[in-house]
Amino acid sequence: xxNESQITFQSAFAEDTYKGLxxxxxxxxxxxxxxxxxxxxxxxxxxxxEYYLTSCEFDILEMNAPEIADxxxxxxxxxxxxxxAGDGKxxxxxxxxxxxxxxxxxxxxxxxxxHALDDLQQSLKKELPAVKVKPQQGxxxxxxxxxxxxNSRKKVILVLGSNIGNLSHKEAVNxxxxxxxxxxxEDMLFMGFDQKKDPQVILNAYNDESGITAAFNKNLLExxxxxxxxxxxxxxxxxxxxxxxETGTAKSFLVSETxxxxxxxxxxxxxxxxxxxxxxxxISQKYDDHIVQWLADNAGLxxxxxxxxxxxxxxxxxxxxx
Ligand code: AVJ
Numbered sequence: 001x002x003n004e005s006q007i008t009f010q011s012a013f014a015e016d017t018y019k020g021l022x023x024x025x026x027x028x029x030x031x032x033x034x035x036x037x038x039x040x041x042x043x044x045x046x047x048x049x050e051y052y053l054t055s056c057e058f059d060i061l062e063m064n065a066p067e068i069a070d071x072x073x074x075x076x077x078x079x080x081x082x083x084x085a086g087d088g089k090x091x092x093x094x095x096x097x098x099x100x101x102x103x104x105x106x107x108x109x110x111x112x113x114x115h116a117l118d119d120l121q122q123s124l125k126k127e128l129p130a131v132k133v134k135p136q137q138g139x140x141x142x143x144x145x146x147x148x149x150x151n152s153r154k155k156v157i158l159v160l161g162s163n164i165g166n167l168s169h170k171e172a173v174n175x176x177x178x179x180x181x182x183x184x185x186e187d188m189l190f191m192g193f194d195q196k197k198d199p200q201v202i203l204n205a206y207n208d209e210s211g212i213t214a215a216f217n218k219n220l221l222e223x224x225x226x227x228x229x230x231x232x233x234x235x236x237x238x239x240x241x242x243x244x245x246e247t248g249t250a251k252s253f254l255v256s257e258t259x260x261x262x263x264x265x266x267x268x269x270x271x272x273x274x275x276x277x278x279x280x281x282x283i284s285q286k287y288d289d290h291i292v293q294w295l296a297d298n299a300g301l302x303x304x305x306x307x308x309x310x311x312x313x314x315x316x317x318x319x320x321x322x
Contacts, residue, residue, distance in 0.1 A: 007267075014267060017224055021264070021271045021279070028220045030166050030252075030282035031112075035223055039113055041216040043087065048212060050204045053162055054090070056314035057192050061093040064307045069097040071305065071318060072188065074154040077104030081147060082158040083140050085109030088120045090160050095124075095131050106132040108150075110143045140175070147182040155187040162194040162314070165285040169295065172285075176299035180321055189301065189319040193287040195312055199245045202286060206250050207241040214239035217252050217281045229265035236260055240278070248286035253278045292317060 009015035013032055020027045034042065046054040061068065072078055072094070080098075082091055088109060098105050107124075111117050117135040124131055136143055147155070157179060164172050179189055196202075206213055217239050221232040237254040244251070256273035263270055292315075296303050301319040308315040 010266065013223075014228060017228060017264070018267050018269060021269065025278060025280060026271075027280040030220075032223060033216060033219050033282075034113060035219070036113075036115060037222070038216065038219045039116060041212060041219060044212050045208075045216060048208050048210070050208045052201065052205060053194050053314060056194075056309055057160060057162075057316065058090050058093065060307050060309055060314060060316055061090055063309075065093055065097040066101075068094060068190070068307065068316075069101055069103065072098065072105070072156045072190075073101070073103045074186070076153045077106075078154045078156050079108060079150050080105050080156050080158065081108045081110065081150065082160070083110050083143070084159065084161065084163045085111045085120055086116055086161070088124070091158065092124075092128065094158075095128055099128060099130055106134060108134045108136055110136045110138065110140070112137070112139055141178070144178045144182055147179075151184055155183065157183070157187070157189045159189070159191045160316075162192050162284075164191065165194055165287075166283060167285070168283070169285075169291075172295055173298045176295060176301060176319075180300045183321045185321055187321065188304075190316060191319065192314065192316050193292055194284070194314055195308075196245070196248045196286045196288050197311075197313055199243050202250055203241060203243045206243075206252065206284060211239075213241070213252075217254055220281055221254065224264060228267055230262060232262050233260070237279075248288070248291070250284040250286065251280065252282040252284075253280055255279075287315075289315075 009018065016029055016032070020029065045051050072080065085091065095107060109117060109120055114137045117137055121133055121135055124133055164175065167175055183189065218234050218237065221234055221237065224230045225232050236257055238257055240253040240255050242251045256275065256277045259275045260273050261270055293303065296319060300322045302322050303317050304320050305318040306315050
């Protein structure tokens, strides 16, 4: 086996996989779930009855579309920038309303997946042909740098789907700070945060009977098998989900059901698992007003408004620069 510092990795995925599986306890980053197969599995998750987040946010946007569209609007027009646009199903509610009101805007969906962006552009062409679309392929981080170049008119930055939930609080503050730095005084950040609620409801959303979420997590192992020439046996791992109501953190693991050794050829790595050893794969953080206020304070943002359902299951907040 080589020493880590002597290896030149073929990709960030290769390097992060090496580090995560050589660590104790073992971990993998959830962002790598989203290859073509992972994108499809996430679509299926959003259609599951247990996964309340998507329909909750959709309803909030539908119920409040006129007020949201009005708050986005500006006499000189706006650039609507969406980080992690995905299939744009929820955003279309807002786009439709902006068109109806004949507000001047262009839509800049940002996503890592070129595939998702192509699909989105196609569907917009069909459903809302009047929308001016400028897709941007890239990571949040890289695009945030480019973002600050859009400063000729008001920017509204959208982050829907509680995507921030995959970040630790520290990472979330950094993410928000990066956005804040790219914002000017009149710009707005519109962001969805899944809220703390009945722990059973949260646990069920990430622990479906049909096994889709298990397959979603195991796609990490499949992707390592495919792209890094490994021999993970998917059946030898069990998806395990926890929710801690104190911290508001749902945590996903893959647990090795046997003592086993996995070979990752392109990393020249042998990974040994003890029986019942875990790989941590994802967090899905849940929030309340206090936590969101704390995040905003630490990132130099102020909460201007929020929209929610009757049960406060999910909330969309509007932030501005302090
Ligand atoms: C896309 C990060 C919002 O954490 O709820 C869904 C991803 N993981 N089921 C979430 C996910 C398992 C999702 N986010």
